Amino acid sequence: MDWNERYSEPGFTYGTEPNEFVAAVAGRIPPGRILSLAEGEGRNAVYLASRGYQVTGVDGSEVGLRKAQELAAERGVAITTIHADLSTFEIEAEQWDGIIASYCHLPSAIRAPLFRAAVRGLKTGGVFVLEAFSKEQLNYGTGGPQSPDMLMALDELKLELAGLDFVHAVTVERDVREGSKHTGLASVVQLFAVKR
Known part of the structure; x- marks a missing residue:
């Protein structure tokens, strides 16, 4: 998937409103710093910044991050964006009050070490929030990767996020109705986990 190409399309591919699950649990994230993995065009980062969080969004698409900064400016909030490949991105230990992974679909060989690093990156009491398509999503045809390895299952996620x-x-x-690419009934995994 060429994300620069996808995000170069007019408008916002997944809309400008936050993911519903992220919005539903936002009030339970401790005040402070949030890292959003695969932030894309900024909809979650901008929403969380509007709630007073210091948000850093990381993504592999320069085009997506440019649109994220434009959305932040339009909404009158500040976010930090980092252009990085998530396969090599380093999450500093015990730096984050929250880490968000909204539709952060990666091959398991990349996702597993990234999520283990996310656990280490959370402060004590910090939270990890995830919504993503489940492996059953292949039967729905309403968005998401076509590779089962990039879809998620709770048993795998619980191993990858051990310690929460x-x-x-x-x-x-x-x-799920988020922009033009997530449209319709879907099978999703939702996680809200706390580092004790």
Whole structure:
């Protein structure tokens, strides 16, 4: 997937409103610093910044991050963006009050070490928030990767995020309407986990 090409399309590929699950749990994230993995065009980072968080969004697409900064300026908030390949991005230990992974679909060989680093990157009491398509999403045809390895399963995620207390961990069917690429009934994994 060429994300620069996708984000070069007019408008915002996944809309400008935050992911519904991120918005639903935002009030439970401790005040402070949030890292958003695969932030894309900024919808979650800008929303969280509007709630008073210091947000850093990291993504492999320069085009997406430029649009994220434009959205932040339009909404009157400041966010930090980092252009980086998530396969080599280093998450500093115990620096973050929250880490967000909203539809951060990566091959498991990249995702597993990244998520282990995310656990180390959280401060005590920090939270990890994830919503992503489950492996069952292949049966829906309403968005997401076509590779089962890039889709998620709770049992795998719990291993990759070992060391966290899983407050909310479910696979659910829900209507996802986010821009032009996530449209319709989908099977998603939702996680809200705390580092104790």
